[in-house]
Amino acid sequence: MTRSRRTWLGLGAAAGVLALAAPVLPQWALFLIVISIAKGLAALGLLVLLRTGLVSFGQGLYFAAGAYAAGVAANQLGVADGALLALLGSLAAAATSAVVGLLLARYRAIFFAMLSLAFSMILYGLLVKSSLLGSTDGFNVAARTVFGLPVGSGPGRYGVYGLAVLLALGAALGLDRYLGSNLGRLAPAVRDNELRVEYMGASARNVVYLNLVLAGALAGAGGAVTALAVGHVDPEMAYWTTSGEFVFVAILSGTASVAAPFLGAILLELLRSFAYEHAPNTWQLVMGAAMLAVILFLPDGMWSVFRARRRAAP
Amino acid sequence: MSTAVAILVDGLIYASWLFIIAAGLTIIYGVMRILNMAHGSLYALGAYAAASLAGAWLRGGHAPLGSYAMLALSALLVGVVMGPAIERGLLRYTYGRDEVVLVLVTYALFLILEDLVKLVWGVESYFVTEPYGLLGTVELGPLSYPVYSGVLVLAAIAVGVALRFGIYGTRYGKLLLAVIHDREVSSALGINVNRIYLVTFTLGTTLAAAGGALTAPTVSVVPGMGVEVIVLAFAVVVIGGLGSMPGAALGALTVGLVRSAAVHLFPQVELFSIYVVMALVLAFRPRGLFVAAEARKI
Numbered sequence: 001m002t003r004s005r006r007t008w009l010g011l012g013a014a015a016g017v018l019a020l021a022a023p024v025l026p027q028w029a030l031f032l033i034v035i036s037i038a039k040g041l042a043a044l045g046l047l048v049l050l051r052t053g054l055v056s057f058g059q060g061l062y063f064a065a066g067a068y069a070a071g072v073a074a075n076q077l078g079v080a081d082g083a084l085l086a087l088l089g090s091l092a093a094a095a096t097s098a099v100v101g102l103l104l105a106r107y108r109a110i111f112f113a114m115l116s117l118a119f120s121m122i123l124y125g126l127l128v129k130s131s132l133l134g135s136t137d138g139f140n141v142a143a144r145t146v147f148g149l150p151v152g153s154g155p156g157r158y159g160v161y162g163l164a165v166l167l168a169l170g171a172a173l174g175l176d177r178y179l180g181s182n183l184g185r186l187a188p189a190v191r192d193n194e195l196r197v198e199y200m201g202a203s204a205r206n207v208v209y210l211n212l213v214l215a216g217a218l219a220g221a222g223g224a225v226t227a228l229a230v231g232h233v234d235p236e237m238a239y240w241t242t243s244g245e246f247v248f249v250a251i252l253s254g255t256a257s258v259a260a261p262f263l264g265a266i267l268l269e270l271l272r273s274f275a276y277e278h279a280p281n282t283w284q285l286v287m288g289a290a291m292l293a294v295i296l297f298l299p300d301g302m303w304s305v306f307r308a309r310r311r312a313a314p
Numbered sequence: 315m316s317t318a319v320a321i322l323v324d325g326l327i328y329a330s331w332l333f334i335i336a337a338g339l340t341i342i343y344g345v346m347r348i349l350n351m352a353h354g355s356l357y358a359l360g361a362y363a364a365a366s367l368a369g370a371w372l373r374g375g376h377a378p379l380g381s382y383a384m385l386a387l388s389a390l391l392v393g394v395v396m397g398p399a400i401e402r403g404l405l406r407y408t409y410g411r412d413e414v415v416l417v418l419v420t421y422a423l424f425l426i427l428e429d430l431v432k433l434v435w436g437v438e439s440y441f442v443t444e445p446y447g448l449l450g451t452v453e454l455g456p457l458s459y460p461v462y463s464g465v466l467v468l469a470a471i472a473v474g475v476a477l478r479f480g481i482y483g484t485r486y487g488k489l490l491l492a493v494i495h496d497r498e499v500s501s502a503l504g505i506n507v508n509r510i511y512l513v514t515f516t517l518g519t520t521l522a523a524a525g526g527a528l529t530a531p532t533v534s535v536v537p538g539m540g541v542e543v544i545v546l547a548f549a550v551v552v553i554g555g556l557g558s559m560p561g562a563a564l565g566a567l568t569v570g571l572v573r574s575a576a577v578h579l580f581p582q583v584e585l586f587s588i589y590v591v592m593a594l595v596l597a598f599r600p601r602g603l604f605v606a607a608e609a610r611k612i
Contacts, residue, residue, distance in 0.1 A: 055414045103597055110349055110413050114552050115596050118589040121545055125586025240545055244421060251418055281432040288425030295419055296407060 007176050011259060015169040022158045030161050034229040036269045037164040039249055040262035041171055041222035045215030046250035047261055048175065052211045053191025054108065058116030059219045059246045061100070061123050062093035064238035066220025067227040068133065069093070071141040082143035082151070082163055086224040093220020094213050101212040105205050108194075120238050127235035138234030141227045160228050167221055172258040178214075179258070187211060219246070248287060252294055254301015264301075316456050321574050323454060327463045329570025330470030331525060335543060336550040336562045337473055338521030344494050344557030345514040347413055348405065351420040353522050354544030355427035356396060360523025361539060362431060363388035364530035365440035372444055381445045382465075389527040393520025401515040406508070424544070432537050439534040446531040466528055470566075473521065477559055490514070494557070549592040555602030564603060 069092030070085040146159025194204040253264030275283035368384040449461035481487035492500045554561025576587040
């Protein structure tokens with residue numbers, strides 16, 4: 001079985017299990033999975049950037065752009081369907097990154113990280129001061145239907161959950177496809193040696209730009225899903241600590257597999273739920289220690305544990 | 315007219331505070347190539363230590379003027395304890411890794427320190443306002459400023475002069491310059507690079523803690539106070555050019571003046587004016603104001 005075939009089967013099976021499990025899972029578990037998927041989508045975008053050799057400390061910019069766009073579309077423009085709102089959020093974030101990316105694509109390494117952080121802080125500052133969008137409090141968002149099914153009764157109760165699972169499946173499969181294509185394979189080449197990529201006739205800046213927009217669209221979809229699931233958006237989504245959380249998930253998961261960011265995000269949310277209950281003031285401590293352990297001992301992320309074992313097997 | 319004076323004076327005070335913190339950040343980056351995301355937490359540690367020590371001093375009924383010595387002592391204490399602990403205990407295992415990886419390592423450290431502060435000091439806020447009011451106020455036209463702000467400005471100037479003299483005027487400073495220029499060759503020539511790293515990181519930590527200790531009397535010391543500081547200090551050093559000391563001074567002045575102008579003239583843009591300036595500077599000078607462009611490596 002080829003690698004891509006295995007990925008398709010694995011992801012399809014995981015999505016099927018998640019869909020079938022919906023009626024038996026308690027409400028908090030459904031919510032946790034939706035939030036994990038939303039964060040996983042943003043971390044998936046970071047995976048693309050990490051493969052290109054870039055670390056962004058500003059994915060919160062697109063996350064918040066997606067969430068606010070979905071919120072504005074629902075409240076001001078009267079868009080009622082959740083799926084459409086997620087699409088709009090993703091598009092708005094992609095448009096944002098297409099504009100910001102014109103500048104960002106010229107930077108690498110630390111300067112890229114710092115500049116992306118600066119842009120997300122600009123949006124944070126704007127949102128905090130804009131009374132039309134609720135300032136520091138943000139505003140409430142609600143979808144009336146998801147895929148045409150009314151929310152709150154019958155199968156519509158699982159609407160946002162189903163939307164999240166479908167989005168995760170689509171994003172993971174699409175991205176797997178993209179990363180395996182010729183264009184996608186240029187990303188690690190740019191990371192390894194940009195100048196050689198250009199000698200071969202490809203444009204490193206275009207590759208970086210495209211991946212930036214992709215990462216922005218994914219983070220925007222995550223933000224819109226979060227807005228629908230929580231029913232609320234606030235400027236905190238653009239703050240740099242939110243972006244830091246995405247970086248945490250991406251580092252924890254590594255760049256080897258498109259499924260890893262979702263598993264990493266679920267692990268993060270589970271860890272957070274337990275920590276909040278038992279030791280609320282050690283939650284970041286555990287996160288930091290886990291991140292250090294991964295960076296020092298598993299430089300390719302948690303996923304590399306499975307890989308190493310598979311390679312070691314005869 | 316009085317608005318212009320207010321903008322200048324407020325900007326200068328704010329810039330002094332920023333410079334003390336950013337100087338520590340930029341010297342660590344210049345020598346060790348580590349962009350220390352935990353710098354804000356070390357700043358917060360300095361503030362907490364100052365609040366505890368100066369608070370204990372004042373409650374003990376000692377001479378109020380001694381609380382200034384307590385502020386200095388707490389900065390030194392945090393620097394001498396945390397600097398070597400972090401450098402020897404963690405950072406030395408990561409040398410030679412990519413700069414971006416080091417950012418992630420210090421980000422993890424930031425998360426850990428944030429919670430350690432909460433575990434040690436709890437989540438309630440601390441106040442030591444006595445040193446702030448002790449020196450009285452001074453009238454500048456219609457405005458009155460606490461003399462303590464003047465102390466802050468003097469402290470920043472002293473830090474700047476001391477660093478300038480220390481780096482260019484002493485033997486140790488010249489060794490430091492050699493390490494900045496080329497780590498491997500310096501090491502081959504017999505310079506103890508490890509010790510230089512240790513001293514640099516301790517110095518940077520002390521400066522961060524000094525920034526916190528000097529701020530402690532002017533604000534309430536609360537959890538999360540370092541979170542905002544780190545992005546501000548980043549803006550300062552990125553504007554000036556990473557690793558450049560004059561750059562940090564110019565960056566601090568720029569950010570200080572822009573912020574105070576925004577506060578007085580357009581309060582609604584206060585929060586993001588700084589980052590707009592940072593983005594603008596990077597758009598035209600991709601490596602900051604004081605750093606020359608580097609050749610691309612093949």
